[in-house]
Amino acid sequence: MLGGPQRLAAPSTTRLVKSRAKVILEPGHSPLDWARLTTSGKNLRGVDSMGPITMEEVKKHKSDDDCWTVIYGKVYNLTPYLKFHPGGKKELMRVAGRDGTKLFTYTHSWVNIDSLMGECIVGYLVPS
């Protein structure tokens, strides 16, 4: 029906997502390709060992060739995942060098971060 409830604006929580345009991932960057890469044995962390990390350190890693974020107190190297993210690289870069927990849970609280990104854990956040 014209003007019916189905035409109402989206709920306010979606305000945190700037663009919902369909993202086209490059060939070789499907979720299955990501699953293959994370089980390949390749070091995706970019560090030799995991350990305590301060926010000051996280802030230094905010470029697309060196991108870290914090989700639920764990620090992840997002760099290898940028081209695989179904929501696109641009959205993912919004949490570069920052705590991304709020945006992550707003956009997809159902995504199991550790099964997807476990191989990208760099360490855990500690107070400065």
Ligand code: HEM
């Ligand atoms: C930090 C780690 C993140 C991981 C591991 C991740 C992972 C994922 C996954 C697996 C999906 C597909 C979900 C599904 O189809 O049910 C997805 C979709 C999406 N993500 Fe993320 N995401 C992350 C962060 C973010 C951030 C910070 C934003 C930005 C606000 C974002 C925005 C989106 C959007 C808009 C989609 C929907 C894409 C679509 O339906 O076409 N994500 N993400």
